[in-house]
Amino acid sequence: MPTPHDAPHVRLLDSQVLSDHWYTLRKTTFEYLRRNGTWQQQTRETYDRGNGAVLLLFNRLQGTVVLTRQFRFPAFVNGSADGMLVEACAGLLDGDDPESCIRREVEEETGFRIRAPRKVFEAYMSPGSVTEKLYFFVAEYEAADRVGHGGGMVQEGEDIEVLELPLSEALRMCQSSDIQDGKTIMLLQHAALQGLDKL
Structure with missing residues (x-):
């Protein structure tokens, strides 16, 4: 199961597993470095069922x-x-x-x-x-x-x-x-x- 990770343009703030019954639903809050050089906080839900x-x-x-x-x-x-x-x-x-x-x-x-x-x-x-x-x-x-x-x-x-x-x-x-x-x-x-x- 992939896990969120930091990168030069991504800073992780929080990650929560919302459901792990069938596959994994995760809510992650992170900061994203926009093209204009500013950081923007975002929250996304990702559903991981494997490749x-x-x-x-x-x-x-x-x-x-x-x-x-x-x-x-x-x-x-x-x-x-x-x-x-x-x-x-x-x-x-x-x-x-x-x-x-x-x-x-x-x-x-x-x-x-x-x-x-x-x-x-x-x-x-x-x-x-x-x-x-x-x-x-x-x-x-x-x-x-x-x-x-x-x-x-x-x-x-x-x-x-x-x-x-x-x-x-x-x-x-x-x-x-x-x-x-x-x-x-x-x-x-x-x-x-x-x-x-x-x-």
Whole structure:
């Protein structure tokens, strides 16, 4: 769990843990050195859930991608009719390195055993309040790489549907808001820009 630290432009004044039930919500008061040379006191709440990894499975010859559909309670609370989101496979590192994490998560969620994941970039997903950084991967798949049914971990409340779609259909779903998950849109746009033949 990252902890706040001083830097030449940041002076910590106080830090309190507000909640440590599921992940850690912390309230921190600090002084920030503005560009004009003055110090300004600020207070921020940060939510730490750890870092994660996400991967887009693609089949170069078929022109398809593998995505998942699952219930997301925060999306449901925020107005999604059924709370179901279509996403690229992802998970928290939980102490693993990003590649080990995504290998584990892809097999648990989709049933595919990936051979050669390749990291394409890293990104903070909601840096105004959440500390999480995601490591983005792509990997090619074939039908023979599917070693299980997927579906996720029942004991963790997961009930994941596996989807195989043409990349063109997945991109259309982004435009129609049938795909609303940010990390998934980023990977699909990356695939569109690069072309599946160059991924």
